[in-house]
Amino acid sequence: MAELKGWKDIPIGGLITEPGSSKKFNTGGWRVMRPIYDRSKCIDCMMCWIVCPDMAIIQEDGIMKAIDYDYCKGCGICASVCPKNAIEMKPETEFQE
Amino acid sequence: MIAEQKKLAITGAEAAAHAMRQINPDVVAAYPITPQTPIVEKFAQYVADGVVDTEMIPVESEHSAMSAIVGAAAAGARAMTATSANGLALMHEIVYIAASSRLPIVMPVVNRALSGPINIHCDHSDTMAERDSGWVQLFAENSQEVYDLIFIALKLAENENVRLPVMVNQDGFIISHGTEIVEILPDEEIKKFIGEQKMMYSLLDTKNPVTYGPLDLYDYYFEHKRQQVEAMDNVRKVFPEIAKEYEEISGRKYSFVESYKADDAEYVMVALGSTNGTIKYVVDKMRQEGKKVGLLKITMFRPFPKEEIQYYLNGKKGVVVLDRSMSFGAEAPLYAEIKSSLYEVAVRPQLGSYIYGLGGRDITPDMIRKAFDDAIEGNLVVDEQRYLGLRE
């Protein structure tokens, strides 16, 4: 979380002048389940990309690249729509250091 | 250079409509309410006849009027609305938001008593309910002032160091429906005076998207409010500059207050709005009788002109404050602020609080004289709220 600023250092009117600044807030810490993606099963249908409520599917030019674990909340909707079962939900605890 | 002005015999509402015509705002959204209605009607006719090319939104309530104007102003448009009484009360929620979003909105307010019981006539209860909202509040004494103050208000609102909405108050029916001579400046002079709007943080600037109205938790709300205090303080610096500019083209002076024979007066009356005209008349009469009375008219109520109050009223023998509104369970709004301003002056005057004119009750020269006489006779009681024109 950013350091709190004084009244002279912020824009007037309560305006947020930096669009998309929520990207500075990592919601990945909320995860209880983590989607694990198997590239070999993926057919790049892009269904996971379009249904992810957190825009956490990274794709480039219609090709699935990765899941953005900075923001993924582990809801599992991607896994539920994948026609090839290329995404499996595993407990997040398996990935804790 | 003072421009050549045309004299028109018009009402205060028409004067406001003329001012709006010459501003030719981008957007006007208004809902009719007596006695503001003639402003909207006159302006609607200008729109229909193509005299202005303003986009007018016939909203379905005052709450939506202010909401639409907030949207339009946030989009970078010059946006205006007008209202009275319960209309102002209905938009109360959004009035605060307009100020906190720092939008340069100008709104003529035709002062009318707040219900209940329902009353369509003049008093200041409607605008007093908005005194904490963060808007600049100006009061016109007559139709000429209505016309002039609207332009000054616009420039003030749009000033980069201010960016606050401004209400220009006029007494309902008394000013709004009474015909007076008003000097109208040429369209070109007004255009030059108000200039082009400078769009700041516009919603239509899609290359620089902004978010208006976020959720401000306890970690930032306080700071945003402090910024509004700064803006109000800047009004004190900016207003005299703008008033000077306006004086140069119109020949008419405007300041936070107007001293009418108050400099050497022993007893001074303080008031807002049209009653100041009547008080001037009484002051003149009493001066002829050798009584040293005077008037301190308040033009700018918010931000409150504390320094001017202290300057003009320090050392006076007696000050009577006339309030056209009340605060139940406490002292009347103007009285309380005058008294508090005088807390530390070198020589504190005797003070008297007089409530008058509620719900359009007429205030006569005799009543004004009575208040002055109380002061002259040393018959003022600082903690007593008195009434002029009330039947006991």
Next chain:
Amino acid sequence: MAFNIKLLAKNHKEDKFVSGHRLCPGCGAPLVPKLATLVAEALNYDLVVSNATGCLEVSTTIYPYTAWNIPFIHNAFENAAATISGVETAYKALLKRGKIKPEREIKFIAFGGDGGTYDIGLQSLSGAVERGHNFVYILYDNEGYMNTGNQRSGSTPPGSQTTTAPVGKKIPGKLQLKKNIVEIMAAHENIYAATATVGDYMDYMNKLEKAFKFDGPAFIAVLTPCVRFWRIKENATLDIAKLAVETKYWPLYEVERGVYRITRKPRQFKPVKEFIESQGRFRNLLKHPMASEIIQGLQDYVDRKWERLLALEEATKDKPIR
């Protein structure tokens, strides 16, 4: 245009609604603006958005974080439509006067939850539609005031557990059926009004396109399951939304200037009881002695509504009222 997801993905340049918002995991609400931005991108429009107070607005704009990469205004709870009508009018005025020269055509959207639409926001919505502003009002309907902890709204179904109309020993929760918001909006005549869900997102996107291209106001009511207060699994959002359509609970249709068109006609319907049983918010209802009566009442209602829709589709075919 039939949207091709793969093409949308390929041509997608930049997220206009971004990650980092604080909506619950699995919440249906973020899909509502997300898909709107994708459709706008495909159709080459710029968007300006107003949003009523509620889950979507609050969770996406916690100062100083904003999930919006497009101009956004939150004004108050009941005035998303009034606010956007001011923005839209300013656009018209400034464009006319040459004070702005946007690169692309700008489309205006007002988002509102069921609280800010069915209840407190109905007046300003109706006024904006009556005046004919060119904007799209998108209702994300999660059937309650969810942002403040599940209070009942005019959209809450009967028997659903809410804090202000709880299912108790005496009273089985909210007794009224859902207010039919789409019919109310369709009654304004000069409007494109439609239902949608986050489950049938292709249908929603097609309707978004129609809404953007409609000359006048448009209204889309998107049924948006709430994981938290419908008490469903986080990954079940889309399935529950689809179930709503398959049980006739939320038929997918559109009304364009009075012409009705059902856009999804399932070959076989499931009983509405299946929809009820799929969510924890009806758990208390199912235990209540009046349960079967209430569920049967709901079944009769959705059956009648479906028949009525079919009849309206037939009766208004090619007969627009405006």
